[in-house]
Amino acid sequence: MHIKFLLLRLFFTRKAATRNKIMLRIGAHFIKRGAGVxxxxxxxxxxxxxxxxxxxxxxxxxxxxxxxxxxxxxxxxxxxxxxxxxxxxxxx
Incomplete structure (x- = not known):
């Protein structure tokens, strides 16, 4: 999934999410994709x-x-x- 689609999905599907929660979700996405362990x-x-x-x-x-x-x-x-x-x- 491209990062643009991830950001759009996070912003529009979860309107009650704060900036910190959105950053945590983005960080979790990068950990799943970027870590080899x-x-x-x-x-x-x-x-x-x-x-x-x-x-x-x-x-x-x-x-x-x-x-x-x-x-x-x-x-x-x-x-x-x-x-x-x-x-x-x-x-x-």
Whole structure:
């Protein structure tokens, strides 16, 4: 969906929405389209000091209007409700 149609739909279908709510909806739209990751996704992460890779989880995604970028934060612990459960694998 093009941004023009998104803006028109937001302005005309929701007349009671304030400017902040409209900006939040636009930011959510950009996060869904622009981010290559989702909240709770496991990502292998290797720091320079550590020898083995560590699994980090996407904790928060937000859209920054000033820099026009999608930013994220990472955590060491899985996010409850968003991280899918790991499948058990058996080796023979």
């Amino acid at each position: 989702t909240v709770g996704q496991a990502i292998p992460f290797k720091a320079m000091k550590h020898t083995k890779a560590r699994t980090m989880f996407i904790d928060n995604l937000y859209y920054n209007f000033k820099t026009n970028t999608v930013t994220h934060t990472m955590s060491k612990n899985p996010v409850e409700g968003f991280t899918p459960k790991r499948k058990k694998t058996f080796s023979i």
